[in-house]
Amino acid sequence: MSVLTGKTFLAFVDDIYEDLELWYPKLRLIEAGAEVVVAGPESGTKYKGKNGYPCRSDAAICDVKAADFDGVILPGGFMPDKLRRDPIVLQLIRDFDAAEKPIAAICHGGWMAISAGVYRGVRVTGSPGIKDDLVNAGAIWEDKPVVVDRHFVSSRKPDDLPDFCRAILKLMA
DSSP states (O other): OOTTTTOEEEEEOOTTBOHHHHHHHHHHHHHTTOEEEEEESSTTOEEEBTTSOEEEOSEEGGGOOGGGOSEEEEOOBSHHHHHTTOHHHHHHHHHHHHTTOOEEEEGGGHHHHHHHTOOTTOEEOOOGGGHHHHHHTTOEEOOSSEEEETTEEEESSGGGHHHHHHHHHHHHO
């Protein structure tokens, strides 16, 4: 039996997502036995990654509920700047937080958590490009490959993906 058998994760997608920051966790979680549902603005739509790799959404964001998942992945790229303006995305993240389910953000994915208002007083890391945004949102910035604070997991960049995924697996074990 795999470590995450029976667990289901939500991951967000839209155009210009960071290819590795979506695909690496998705495949690693599947390898560990989890199911990963990728939700975008529309179901069944092919979205193009920042580096050109496509990802077809499994569901529309408006049709998913945090109660149906054990955790959420917030990939980076330029996508988070668009999705952070979607009130449904923000409410989903707040629902994961209220249930103390894992919220795993990498690179610019932290923008979605910032806009959801869930980072106040939380130790996090992220792309150095959003450090000021994280601090201004009340987060406690740490420049490390991965930071885990309660049910929050965060990393800075694609090079940190091995640490990011190990931390998610450890949190869920």
